[in-house]
Amino acid sequence: MKQTAIFDIISPIMIGPSSSHTAGAVRLGLLARNIYAKDPKKVTFKLYNSYAQTGKGHGTEKGLLAGVLGLDVDDRRIKNIFDDVLAKNIQYKFEYGEDFKKHPNSVDFIFDDDMHIYGESVGAGEVCVRKINDFSVKLTGKLNTLMLVYEDVPGMISKVTDLIQKKNINIASLHCDRYAKGEEASMCICIDGDLDDEVIDGVKKIDKVYFVSYIKKIGTIDG
Amino acid sequence: MDKSINTFEQLLAECNARRKRIWQIAQAYESDWCEVPVNLVRKCATESLHAMKEAIKTGLQSTEMSMSGMCGNDCDKLQKRFAQRPAVFGKTFEKITTYALATSEENIRMGKIVACPTAGSCGIVPSVIIAVAEDFNISEERQVNALITAGEIGRIISAKVALAGAVAGCQAECGAAAAMAAGAVTQLLGGPPQQVLNAVALALKNILGLTCDPVCGLVEVPCFKRNPFMAIIAMTASELAMSGVESKIPIDEVVDAMDQTGQLMSPALKESSLGGLARTKTAIQLQHKLFDCK
Numbered sequence: 001m002k003q004t005a006i007f008d009i010i011s012p013i014m015i016g017p018s019s020s021h022t023a024g025a026v027r028l029g030l031l032a033r034n035i036y037a038k039d040p041k042k043v044t045f046k047l048y049n050s051y052a053q054t055g056k057g058h059g060t061e062k063g064l065l066a067g068v069l070g071l072d073v074d075d076r077r078i079k080n081i082f083d084d085v086l087a088k089n090i091q092y093k094f095e096y097g098e099d100f101k102k103h104p105n106s107v108d109f110i111f112d113d114d115m116h117i118y119g120e121s122v123g124a125g126e127v128c129v130r131k132i133n134d135f136s137v138k139l140t141g142k143l144n145t146l147m148l149v150y151e152d153v154p155g156m157i158s159k160v161t162d163l164i165q166k167k168n169i170n171i172a173s174l175h176c177d178r179y180a181k182g183e184e185a186s187m188c189i190c191i192d193g194d195l196d197d198e199v200i201d202g203v204k205k206i207d208k209v210y211f212v213s214y215i216k217k218i219g220t221i222d223g
Numbered sequence: 224m225d226k227s228i229n230t231f232e233q234l235l236a237e238c239n240a241r242r243k244r245i246w247q248i249a250q251a252y253e254s255d256w257c258e259v260p261v262n263l264v265r266k267c268a269t270e271s272l273h274a275m276k277e278a279i280k281t282g283l284q285s286t287e288m289s290m291s292g293m294c295g296n297d298c299d300k301l302q303k304r305f306a307q308r309p310a311v312f313g314k315t316f317e318k319i320t321t322y323a324l325a326t327s328e329e330n331i332r333m334g335k336i337v338a339c340p341t342a343g344s345c346g347i348v349p350s351v352i353i354a355v356a357e358d359f360n361i362s363e364e365r366q367v368n369a370l371i372t373a374g375e376i377g378r379i380i381s382a383k384v385a386l387a388g389a390v391a392g393c394q395a396e397c398g399a400a401a402a403m404a405a406g407a408v409t410q411l412l413g414g415p416p417q418q419v420l421n422a423v424a425l426a427l428k429n430i431l432g433l434t435c436d437p438v439c440g441l442v443e444v445p446c447f448k449r450n451p452f453m454a455i456i457a458m459t460a461s462e463l464a465m466s467g468v469e470s471k472i473p474i475d476e477v478v479d480a481m482d483q484t485g486q487l488m489s490p491a492l493k494e495s496s497l498g499g500l501a502r503t504k505t506a507i508q509l510q511h512k513l514f515d516c517k
Contacts, residue, residue, distance in 0.1 A: 006264075006375055007264075007267055007374070008378070009373075009374045009377035010374040013271060013274040013335065014335070014337070014338055015334070016329065016333055016335075017331045017333065017342055018342050019338045019342045021442075023338070023342070050440065054439070054440035057289075057513065124341060124385075124387060
């Protein structure tokens with residue numbers, strides 16, 4: 001049974017009207033921003049299914065943009081984000097689609113024609129990023145997460161987890177995926193607590209690791 | 224804490240064994256679970272309570288319409304009527320209904336609210352706790368105790384039934400909120416754990432089968448006006464429980480029934496807007512007006 005906390009129930013303090021279509025949209029935007037790890041100049045949002053159909057009435061577009069601009073779910077600027085000074089230095093556009101294979105509340109972010117992130121708003125303000133470029137991932141933003149892309153060779157998982165274990169940090173979940181045997185692979189490690197630069201630099205130095213990103217969690221009780 | 228609490232029976236046993244109230248067990252458990260000190264748990268609950276009060280205050284003064292333009296000025300109508308002619312049920316009834324409506328109207332105009340447990344049901348728990356606390360001079364500390372009690376009730380319900388209209392209909396949103404509010408206000412008024420849980424059971428039994436059929440797929444009709452109705456169900460449940468009325472069906476079994484009812488409910492009535500109020504002639508006309516002409 002999945003455990004929830006009281007503050008999953010009496011939370012979040014948020015801008016309405018919908019936890020999935022407004023707060024969830026802000027959180028997806030924030031998480032996508034944290035994954036991209038720099039200020040995008042250009043973003044395309046592709047909204048699917050219920051997000052596309054009822055997004056306008058729920059401020060979903062406003063939420064997505066506000067999140068990408070770094071606002072949290074309770075920021076009153078969300079309501080008028082299109083006119084806010086924050087939105088002046090970013091080019092953005094919204095597209096709408098139907099895709100029954102995708103989650104009812106889902107969105108693609110395309111940052112600077114450079115990174116493609118697919119996420120879902122799974123209910124009660126909870127979100128999940130499922131895809132980064134062509135890699136399948138599982139990021140909820142609830143825990144700090146180390147994400148890396150590397151060559152699919154034996155021993156990579158233990159090399160990475162060894163560095164984390166040396167700091168006595170607990171791994172909550174580990175998710176790997178690859179294009180094909182021996183080709184590019186991705187790893188997402190969600191941890192309890194926080195990693196320091198030493199671990200992240202250590203992972204970057206591992207042979208055949210191409211890309212490392214440390215994705216900070218979004219809005220929880222102790223954060 | 225050495226074992227997890229996932230049923231109301233376990234919660235009550237823990238309360239009895241340790242001679243504690245639900246909020247005391249809950250805040251200790253939350254502190255353990257989230258690995259934060261108890262005072263931080265209480266601080267978070269206090270912040271939520273303040274945000275709830277702020278939403279009521281702002282909502283009572285606004286008549287701004289929602290993005291769809293369908294609603295937003297009903298709380299104002301209610302206040303005007305009560306100013307001219309007091310409610311038959313008295314001052315606290317006036318406060319509860321206006322506070323619930325004020326909060327849910329704040330939600331649909333993109334104001335700041337606390338999802339409790341969801342945004343569509345955000346007016347129910349705050350209206351009951353805050354109105355009763357005001358009229359009976361109850362301290363903020365005790366309001367926080369009541370809010371933590373509400374959170375614990377929602378947490379245990381959600382261990383069996385996900386609190387989302389798409390999963391179990393409005394039972395799991397406004398219905399769960401009514402149950403949380405019933406327990407919270409019973410705690411607020413000094414009821415022991417057994418009475419709190421009876422209030423939860425009585426409230427929940429009276430919302431079983433509640434569908435989620437939002438017009439145009441928006442969290443507006445019927446959601447926001449459902450909030451004051453549910454707040455009054457919560458008060459009724461609390462009054463009965465505090466007089467010693469017991470639920471013949473134990474609360475855990477009521478939650479099981481809610482789960483089963485949710486599973487038996489047609490998907491057309493679970494937040495898909497494919498049935499019920501959402502497919503009425505007027506709802507379809509509104510949908511064309513709102514979305515096709517843009």
